[in-house]
Amino acid sequence: MDICDVSHVGLVMNLIRHKYDVINVHNMSSFFIIPFILKKLKIINSKVVFVSHGLVPIEKGNQMYNYPLRYFFYQRICLFWSDHVIAVSNYLKSSIINEYQIKETKISVVHNGVEDKFFAGEKVSFAGTSPYVLYVGTITKIKGLDFLLAAIQKIDNCRLVLIGKKTDYLNELEKKHSNLFESKKVMYIGEMDTKTLLSAYSNSTFFVLPSNYDSYPMVVLEAMASGKPVVISENMGSKEIIENGKEGFIVPFGDVDSLVYAISYLLNNEKVVEEMGLLAKQKALKNKWCIKVNEYVEIFEYINDGKVF
Template sequence: RELGIPPHRMMVVYNGVKGGRIPLKSRDPWLVGMVARMVRHKRVDTFLHAAARLVSIFPTVKFKLVGGGEREERYRELAKELALEGKVVFTGSVLEVEGEAERFAIGVLPSENEGFPNTLLEYGALGLPMVASSIPQNREVVEEGREGLLVPAGDPDALAQALATLLLNRALAKRSEKMAKRRAERFNLSRTKRNLITSYHRLLKTKVPSSSPEDIGS
């Protein structure tokens, strides 16, 4: 719109996520995790402040931050200031993110802004209930009370309350797991490839080939 392009001349093709991974049965029921780069807009500080509120209520709860970045050392120091040593694990940058995230009981994304939240799709593909900030991009993946819970960005009290709700209400968490998995299937990588190819052919006004997306480029 800012460029003066009319809506009928635009198409939206969302990012895709790999499906088919079977979640571990040995998921830790008290592990709350977040996958993110350690940068300001991801609001790792909100996650840590919420963690500090929860540890006084749930002695067995643990937290894991997966990812590295320019603010990692700052957040490690913040965790110490909040007396979270022994409660929060920082993995730093890892190659196999799914291997870390599949053990989470809940996946968190409290960002103040996002492009398109691939992290939420990855949580969903693993069947994780989610707590995310209620920003427009996140609401495209998480609907309140379905795939998880939404909270205001930058509000650690609301984040802690939402996490406590899912930790205590196992029925809600279980229902959210199923909904999250179903939502992620809508963004399956194969379907996304097909949609992209279809969009190109519409623009070019050519016929879409019958070959599957997996055949493209093989």
């Protein structure tokens, strides 16, 4: 049962009244820490599981959190007061253990899944007719965009399309790489609805996301489901499902020359792009949400039975 659309008081009453076996918390806020507080005060006996999508101390530069100190507090409650933690990647699990010294046995890993709709993207008109490389994500420094644009600067006949939420960092990029934006070699499209995003994936040549830190971004799987090779950095949990040179390329973070090589290689090898895209789609099929749900259920049942990992 999804009970997110209630007030704080409504949530308290709901949790007390229904006596759930397992409560799955997948976000951090004053609302989402309520189950942990009720459990700590012994008002409810439910097992509380926290799904961690990232770490505040590492991701403060991502501009995801308006109040980093507040979310740091929320995160500590979720991690320490939960009965079990599910991390979206082994990369994140290691980060949690290193940052908080939480026992390894308290943390399971379930990779994010991908929705079926991304497997059936239609090729309709989008961003003109010329080929382009696609980036999808918030426009922030942690995503490695400065290095990506520096690489694009060195590659002839390469057009980059940026899609995602705008932050002040976009202004910084536009000033530093003004010639790329003025010549439309780099185009910022902004945020978009799902239908248009599906078209953006389908019409792209391949996908690139060279983040400094990303626990397990869903956009990588979305691109793979659309049949596109991906170029990512080694500082991302997505590397756990990608074999370098098979479904795409994994490059060192901040290494412009490696980005230039990977992007240029794919731009100049149409057949390789097609082959990698097919392999990427096959890998995405093994990571659909219908499969991931079963992994979650298995963990919930295990914890509800009182078993220890």
